[in-house]
Amino acid sequence: MNAKVRAFIGGALGVVVIFIITFSSIGYGEETKRAYYANGKLQGEMIYKNESNESLSKEYYESGELQGETLFKNGMLEGPYKLYYRNGHVREDGSYKNGYREGPYKEYYESGQLKEAKAYVNGKPEGPSEEYYPSGQLHVERNFKNGMQEGLMKSYYESGQLQSEVSYEKGEPGEGTIKLYGLDGKLMSVRKP
Numbered sequence: 001m002n003a004k005v006r007a008f009i010g011g012a013l014g015v016v017v018i019f020i021i022t023f024s025s026i027g028y029g030e031e032t033k034r035a036y037y038a039n040g041k042l043q044g045e046m047i048y049k050n051e052s053n054e055s056l057s058k059e060y061y062e063s064g065e066l067q068g069e070t071l072f073k074n075g076m077l078e079g080p081y082k083l084y085y086r087n088g089h090v091r092e093d094g095s096y097k098n099g100y101r102e103g104p105y106k107e108y109y110e111s112g113q114l115k116e117a118k119a120y121v122n123g124k125p126e127g128p129s130e131e132y133y134p135s136g137q138l139h140v141e142r143n144f145k146n147g148m149q150e151g152l153m154k155s156y157y158e159s160g161q162l163q164s165e166v167s168y169e170k171g172e173p174g175e176g177t178i179k180l181y182g183l184d185g186k187l188m189s190v191r192k193p
Helices: 003-025
Strands: 030-036 042-049 054-060 066-073 076-084 090-097 103-108 114-121 127-132 138-145 151-156 162-169 172-181 187-191
Antiparallel strands (some): 066 076, 114 127, 127 138
Protein backbone atom coordinates (compact mmCIF):
# COMPACT_ATOMS: atom_id res chain seq x y z
CA MET A 1 0.00 0.00 0.00
CA ASN A 2 1.53 3.34 -1.01
CA ALA A 3 1.90 6.37 1.28
CA LYS A 4 -0.98 8.32 -0.32
CA VAL A 5 -3.45 5.47 0.24
CA ARG A 6 -2.28 5.00 3.87
CA ALA A 7 -2.64 8.75 4.49
CA PHE A 8 -6.14 8.76 3.00
CA ILE A 9 -7.25 5.76 5.07
CA GLY A 10 -5.71 7.26 8.22
CA GLY A 11 -7.50 10.56 7.57
CA ALA A 12 -10.79 8.83 6.82
CA LEU A 13 -10.59 6.78 10.02
CA GLY A 14 -9.91 10.00 11.95
CA VAL A 15 -13.00 11.59 10.40
CA VAL A 16 -15.12 8.53 11.27
CA VAL A 17 -13.89 8.54 14.87
CA ILE A 18 -14.58 12.28 15.21
CA PHE A 19 -18.00 11.78 13.62
CA ILE A 20 -18.87 8.95 16.03
CA ILE A 21 -17.70 10.91 19.06
CA THR A 22 -19.56 14.01 17.93
CA PHE A 23 -22.72 12.11 17.06
CA SER A 24 -22.70 10.09 20.27
CA SER A 25 -22.57 13.24 22.40
CA ILE A 26 -25.28 15.21 20.62
CA GLY A 27 -28.43 15.76 22.59
CA TYR A 28 -27.12 15.03 26.07
CA GLY A 29 -27.05 18.64 27.28
CA GLU A 30 -24.23 19.91 29.43
CA GLU A 31 -21.37 17.78 30.76
CA THR A 32 -18.59 18.74 33.17
CA LYS A 33 -15.23 16.99 33.48
CA ARG A 34 -12.91 17.81 36.37
CA ALA A 35 -9.23 17.25 37.16
CA TYR A 36 -7.75 17.38 40.66
CA TYR A 37 -4.37 18.06 42.22
CA ALA A 38 -2.73 15.26 44.24
CA ASN A 39 -4.02 16.97 47.41
CA GLY A 40 -7.61 16.57 46.16
CA LYS A 41 -8.21 20.23 45.29
CA LEU A 42 -9.81 21.14 41.98
CA GLN A 43 -7.20 21.80 39.26
CA GLY A 44 -9.53 22.42 36.35
CA GLU A 45 -12.89 21.78 34.82
CA MET A 46 -14.22 21.64 31.30
CA ILE A 47 -17.90 22.38 30.86
CA TYR A 48 -19.19 21.03 27.56
CA LYS A 49 -22.36 22.31 25.91
CA ASN A 50 -22.91 19.51 23.46
CA GLU A 51 -25.69 21.07 21.40
CA SER A 52 -23.53 24.03 20.38
CA ASN A 53 -20.15 22.24 20.34
CA GLU A 54 -18.89 24.87 22.80
CA SER A 55 -16.99 24.40 26.03
CA LEU A 56 -15.70 26.51 28.88
CA SER A 57 -12.38 25.68 30.51
CA LYS A 58 -11.59 26.87 34.03
CA GLU A 59 -8.22 26.31 35.67
CA TYR A 60 -7.38 26.85 39.33
CA TYR A 61 -4.23 27.38 41.34
CA GLU A 62 -3.49 24.62 43.84
CA SER A 63 -4.51 27.06 46.57
CA GLY A 64 -8.00 27.29 44.99
CA GLU A 65 -7.98 30.69 43.27
CA LEU A 66 -9.19 30.91 39.68
CA GLN A 67 -6.22 30.92 37.27
CA GLY A 68 -8.03 31.28 33.96
CA GLU A 69 -11.21 30.99 31.93
CA THR A 70 -11.15 30.10 28.25
CA LEU A 71 -13.90 29.35 25.72
CA PHE A 72 -13.65 26.76 22.97
CA LYS A 73 -15.82 26.06 19.94
CA ASN A 74 -15.34 22.97 17.80
CA GLY A 75 -12.16 22.23 19.77
CA MET A 76 -10.54 25.61 19.00
CA LEU A 77 -10.06 28.68 21.17
CA GLU A 78 -13.00 30.98 20.47
CA GLY A 79 -14.24 34.07 22.27
CA PRO A 80 -13.06 36.03 25.30
CA TYR A 81 -10.56 34.66 27.81
CA LYS A 82 -9.04 35.88 31.07
CA LEU A 83 -6.04 34.77 33.08
CA TYR A 84 -5.62 35.73 36.73
CA TYR A 85 -2.89 36.14 39.30
CA ARG A 86 -3.26 34.33 42.62
CA ASN A 87 -4.39 37.60 44.23
CA GLY A 88 -7.41 37.70 41.89
CA HIS A 89 -6.17 40.53 39.67
CA VAL A 90 -6.45 40.00 35.93
CA ARG A 91 -3.15 38.98 34.27
CA GLU A 92 -4.37 38.85 30.64
CA ASP A 93 -7.62 39.83 29.00
CA GLY A 94 -8.19 39.06 25.35
CA SER A 95 -10.16 37.15 22.78
CA TYR A 96 -9.72 34.38 20.24
CA LYS A 97 -11.32 33.71 16.87
CA ASN A 98 -10.80 30.39 15.07
CA GLY A 99 -7.90 29.59 17.41
CA TYR A 100 -6.05 32.90 16.89
CA ARG A 101 -5.89 35.99 19.05
CA GLU A 102 -8.30 38.58 17.73
CA GLY A 103 -9.18 42.09 18.84
CA PRO A 104 -8.05 44.05 21.90
CA TYR A 105 -5.49 42.42 24.21
CA LYS A 106 -4.37 43.70 27.60
CA GLU A 107 -1.76 42.41 30.00
CA TYR A 108 -1.48 43.60 33.59
CA TYR A 109 1.06 43.63 36.40
CA GLU A 110 0.18 41.68 39.54
CA SER A 111 -0.73 45.01 41.17
CA GLY A 112 -3.53 45.43 38.61
CA GLN A 113 -1.70 48.20 36.73
CA LEU A 114 -1.84 47.96 32.92
CA LYS A 115 1.40 46.51 31.47
CA GLU A 116 0.61 46.29 27.74
CA ALA A 117 -2.24 47.09 25.36
CA LYS A 118 -2.46 46.14 21.70
CA ALA A 119 -4.80 44.57 19.18
CA TYR A 120 -4.58 41.38 17.14
CA VAL A 121 -5.88 40.41 13.70
CA ASN A 122 -5.66 36.72 12.76
CA GLY A 123 -3.19 36.07 15.58
CA LYS A 124 -0.79 38.88 14.64
CA PRO A 125 -0.35 42.24 16.36
CA GLU A 126 -1.95 45.02 14.34
CA GLY A 127 -2.07 48.77 14.92
CA PRO A 128 -0.85 50.81 17.88
CA SER A 129 0.74 49.09 20.87
CA GLU A 130 1.66 50.57 24.24
CA GLU A 131 3.74 49.19 27.11
CA TYR A 132 3.83 50.67 30.60
CA TYR A 133 6.09 50.72 33.63
CA PRO A 134 4.67 49.23 36.86
CA SER A 135 4.08 52.86 37.96
CA GLY A 136 1.64 53.35 35.06
CA GLN A 137 3.97 55.64 33.13
CA LEU A 138 4.18 54.97 29.37
CA HIS A 139 7.36 53.02 28.51
CA VAL A 140 7.09 52.13 24.79
CA GLU A 141 4.73 53.05 21.98
CA ARG A 142 4.95 51.35 18.61
CA ASN A 143 2.84 50.31 15.66
CA PHE A 144 2.36 46.89 14.05
CA LYS A 145 1.37 45.94 10.53
CA ASN A 146 0.80 42.26 9.65
CA GLY A 147 2.51 41.23 12.88
CA MET A 148 5.67 43.28 12.31
CA GLN A 149 6.75 46.61 13.73
CA GLU A 150 6.12 49.41 11.29
CA GLY A 151 6.76 53.12 11.63
CA LEU A 152 8.14 55.12 14.53
CA MET A 153 8.80 53.42 17.87
CA LYS A 154 9.30 55.67 20.89
CA SER A 155 10.55 54.63 24.30
CA TYR A 156 10.42 56.74 27.43
CA TYR A 157 12.21 56.92 30.75
CA GLU A 158 10.00 56.27 33.74
CA SER A 159 10.04 60.03 34.35
CA GLY A 160 8.12 60.43 31.07
CA GLN A 161 11.09 61.93 29.22
CA LEU A 162 11.70 60.61 25.68
CA GLN A 163 14.49 57.98 25.67
CA SER A 164 14.72 56.86 22.02
CA GLU A 165 13.12 57.00 18.59
CA VAL A 166 13.58 54.27 15.99
CA SER A 167 11.84 53.97 12.63
CA TYR A 168 10.83 50.44 11.57
CA GLU A 169 9.97 48.90 8.21
CA LYS A 170 8.62 45.33 8.06
CA GLY A 171 9.92 44.54 11.53
CA GLU A 172 13.45 45.88 11.02
CA PRO A 173 14.96 49.29 11.76
CA GLY A 174 14.40 51.22 8.56
CA GLU A 175 16.46 53.70 6.62
CA GLY A 176 15.82 56.45 9.14
CA THR A 177 17.92 57.40 12.09
CA ILE A 178 18.04 56.10 15.65
CA LYS A 179 17.90 58.91 18.16
CA LEU A 180 18.89 58.47 21.80
CA TYR A 181 18.05 61.05 24.49
CA GLY A 182 19.41 61.64 27.98
CA LEU A 183 17.38 61.83 31.15
CA ASP A 184 17.42 65.60 30.75
CA GLY A 185 15.72 65.33 27.35
CA LYS A 186 18.77 66.40 25.37
CA LEU A 187 19.69 64.49 22.21
CA MET A 188 22.75 62.34 23.02
CA SER A 189 23.35 60.51 19.75
CA VAL A 190 22.03 60.02 16.25
CA ARG A 191 23.01 57.02 14.18
CA LYS A 192 21.96 55.07 11.14
CA PRO A 193 20.87 51.45 11.52
